[in-house]
């Protein structure tokens with residue numbers, strides 16, 4: 001049974017390992033999030049924004065040419081069609097409504113590639129809330145268009161200059177700011193990571209993905225459950241959303257796809273479950289790429305959204321318990337899969353999502369199987385990477 005316990009643990013992973021000064025913020029959220037999320041007023045506003053602003057339900061598309069090639073019935077869950085181009089907006093819409101109900105005036109967020117930053121700046125504009133996004137200085141240089149997108153939307157983007165000046169450092173900076181402004185500020189975390197209740201809260205906002213899958217597959221196939229669900233995992237929010245209503249359906253295989261970067265044993269990888277050991281990162285106990293003495297190892301992936309040294313605690317538990325099957329896909333193979341999907345289906349996927357497609361080459365399944373691949377985002381943001389790679 002995959003379910004979070006009252007202290008935020010999935011098996012041995014999760015919890016809230018936080019400095020004492022963060023305790024009031026986390027406690028306020030923990031005490032209120034379920035009550036608010038389950039209230040009719042919240043549901044009404046959330047459902048209506050998902051429908052008319054985000055563009056839900058996203059289609060479940062039978063990919064005929066891909067199915068022919070891979071000899072199974074393959075459906076794509078089209079999160080790439082969400083407003084702002086990926087699933088991340090499902091979570092930011094949920095959290096901004098929650099923040100309003102908690103009477104917060106200011107929003108802070110961290111971002112790596114800028115996708116979560118853009119999704120946060122978007123909902124802040126929508127709600128007229130002040131928005132500050134922390135971003136590693138190196139990432140700001142690498143992801144200029146997203147920095148400008150956030151600025152156009154009215155957000156302030158603040159460089160994080162510590163450490164490797166990337167996502168981990170931006171997260172540290174956002175947490176530091178939150179400690180200093182506990183009363184009026186809400187911190188919107190972008191994946192199923194961080195201290196309890198964030199991982200479960202974000203998973204529940206994203207669980208709309210698998211709720212829709214069930215209804216849509218029932219309509220198309222006469223059954224709610226596919227044989228496999230495949231999703232890429234950075235922190236793990238699109239995967240958690242795609243798996244959520246299938247956790248306790250043992251006939252559904254849950255395939256989580258991590259980034260192997262230049263190769264699992266190359267030293268330049270983000271294959272956390274293969275390489276990680278239990279440790280604490282950003283407030284929760286999880287699997288973490290680390291040195292013998294517990295220093296975080298810098299990850300590498302060609303896809304910025306998968307370039308994270310940890311993994312959400314629920315995925316660490318799916319891995320340890322064997323409920324999830326974990327696959328690692330190298331940069332080169334992900335890029336090839338991205339081009340293949342473009343050519344076969346007329347859809348240029350985000351490079352994160354391309355990893356999920358490439359997993360079809362690494363797993364066994366039957367020709368009678370129904371497979372859903374969660375197409376987490378579109379490839380517009382990755383055009384530069386596709387062009388630099390060039391092999392098409």
Ligand SMILES: *Cc1c(COP(=O)(O)O)cnc(C)c1O
Pocket residue numbers: 085086087088115116190191192232233234235236237238239305306350352353376377378
């Ligand atoms: C951010 C991102 C991811 C990775 O984040 P998860 O929390 O693991 O889902 C995957 N795909 C896209 C398109 C993204 O923007």
